[in-house]
Amino acid sequence: MSEQHSLKAIRGNFLDIVKTVEQPEEIESHLRFIEDGLMLLRSGKVEWFGTWQEGKHLIPEGIRVRDYSGKMIVPGFVDTHIHYPQSEMVGAYGEQLLEWLNKHTFPAERRYNDIEYAREMSAFFIKQLLRNGTTTALVFGTVHPESVDALFEAAHNINMRMIAGKVMMDRNAPDYLLDTAETSYSQSKALIERWHHNGRLLYAITPRFAPTSTPEQLAMAQRLREEYPDTYLHTHLCENKDEIEWVKALYPERKGYLDVYHHYGLTGKNSVFAHCVHLEEPEWDCLRDTGSSIAFCPTSNLYLGSGLFNLKKAWHKQIKVGMGTDIGAGTTFNMLQTLNEAYKVMQLQGWRMSAYEAFYLATLGGAKALGLDDIIGNFNIGKEADFVVLEPTATPLQQLRYDNSVTLMDKLFVMMTLGDDRSIYRTYVDGQLVYERT
Numbered sequence: 001m002s003e004q005h006s007l008k009a010i011r012g013n014f015l016d017i018v019k020t021v022e023q024p025e026e027i028e029s030h031l032r033f034i035e036d037g038l039m040l041l042r043s044g045k046v047e048w049f050g051t052w053q054e055g056k057h058l059i060p061e062g063i064r065v066r067d068y069s070g071k072m073i074v075p076g077f078v079d080t081h082i083h084y085p086q087s088e089m090v091g092a093y094g095e096q097l098l099e100w101l102n103k104h105t106f107p108a109e110r111r112y113n114d115i116e117y118a119r120e121m122s123a124f125f126i127k128q129l130l131r132n133g134t135t136t137a138l139v140f141g142t143v144h145p146e147s148v149d150a151l152f153e154a155a156h157n158i159n160m161r162m163i164a165g166k167v168m169m170d171r172n173a174p175d176y177l178l179d180t181a182e183t184s185y186s187q188s189k190a191l192i193e194r195w196h197h198n199g200r201l202l203y204a205i206t207p208r209f210a211p212t213s214t215p216e217q218l219a220m221a222q223r224l225r226e227e228y229p230d231t232y233l234h235t236h237l238c239e240n241k242d243e244i245e246w247v248k249a250l251y252p253e254r255k256g257y258l259d260v261y262h263h264y265g266l267t268g269k270n271s272v273f274a275h276c277v278h279l280e281e282p283e284w285d286c287l288r289d290t291g292s293s294i295a296f297c298p299t300s301n302l303y304l305g306s307g308l309f310n311l312k313k314a315w316h317k318q319i320k321v322g323m324g325t326d327i328g329a330g331t332t333f334n335m336l337q338t339l340n341e342a343y344k345v346m347q348l349q350g351w352r353m354s355a356y357e358a359f360y361l362a363t364l365g366g367a368k369a370l371g372l373d374d375i376i377g378n379f380n381i382g383k384e385a386d387f388v389v390l391e392p393t394a395t396p397l398q399q400l401r402y403d404n405s406v407t408l409m410d411k412l413f414v415m416m417t418l419g420d421d422r423s424i425y426r427t428y429v430d431g432q433l434v435y436e437r438t
């Protein structure tokens with residue numbers, strides 16, 4: 001195939017945010033809306049981006065233009081916290097975190113020692129991400145290394161940018177899900193060697209949360225981090241009040257929950273802490289001072305009755321935040337629905353989350369939380385070509401609310417309030433069409 005033939009031309013209305021921000025008020029001035037725009041892609045990267053009028057003469061003879069006029073093309077969504085081996089248990093009834101783990105989650109994760117099953121569920125999982133417009137995710141596997149092999153194989157097949165890791169868990173869970181400090185080290189190390197920077201894949205060292213790791217295991221996580229400084233660290237933090245009390249009882253020598261991770265060198269750039277609903281003041285400061293990131297998981301926090309994440313405070317403290325669906329405590333793979341719930345969580349705390357703020361968190365802000373804002377998250381030249389074609393009038397209610405007199409802010413807000421998987425018309429990963437709504 002000649003160079004020229006690998007070129008793709010995409011036409012439509014484009015919306016992105018050109019640079020990362022420190023405060024939500026700054027987002028609007030970096031918003032880029034190109035009505036009737038053109039994007040040229042080559043080898044999975046953005047080669048040219050601008051208006052159709054300016055760019056149409058750049059399209060070589062014989063190249064078919066994918067025309068999405070009337071649709072809204074946005075960067076692929078970034079999910080900063082999700083468990084792929086919990087897809088089959090969404091909607092488990094009645095419990096808060098600790099009982100939910102014992103009663104529903106651990107039994108579900110047990111099956112992932114079977115590579116065949118893990119492969120089947122990896123295919124299902126990636127399909128769900130794509131049909132919801134999510135093109136990058138930070139993902140928990142199970143304790144079984146096979147679970148991570150299966151997921152990475154599936155992501156690798158479509159050259160999807162994905163960060164994942166094997167759970168490290170050597171206490172306070174059923175025997176069938178436990179590793180040891182030693183095996184968690186050796187298995188994680190082998191997975192890092194196999195997958196980290198293999199194509200677009202990256203590895204996250206993944207201790208489940210402080211209660212399920214011995215101090216010896218956290219020391220092994222630290223050792224891995226020191227040996228592979230550009231891997232990620234992915235865990236849970238301050239999600240539920242009983243959980244926090246438990247951590248304090250298990251680690252009385254530490255100043256608090258986050259100090260357990262901090263003591264073992266697990267905070268820092270590319271450390272992502274899911275939830276952070278009940279942080280104490282020094283913990284906010286520690287996250288900021290270490291450059292750590294937070295995954296805000298509204299559907300999960302509401303579903304498990306965990307509490308309300310204080311996004312306003314995170315902005316104030318200048319801590320990086322991305323959105324997480326947290327399947328299977330979260331109740332949707334869909335980022336629009338996740339933003340819808342985030343808006344309500346903030347309403348309950350007297351903060352009006354704007355549609356621009358929401359859109360930022362789901363795209364470039366999420367990329368920044370994962371340290372990937374130089375390579376994904378908007379349509380700047382050279383960025384990886386992961387994007388979604390949204391249909392703003394996918395549902396009857398949206399059609400009622402949508403006419404040409406509404407502002408861009410309103411259009412976006414209606415989309416995040418009323419939109420769902422029906423809003424996702426096409427998904428592209430690495431410049432390739434990977435999902436078409438039927």
Ligand code: GUN
Binds near residue numbers: 083097105236300329
């Ligand atoms: N804390 C420890 N493990 C989990 C999990 O699987 N889901 C959630 N939401 N919180 C956790």
Ligand code: FE
Binds near residue numbers: 081082083236274326
């Ligand atoms: Fe989680």
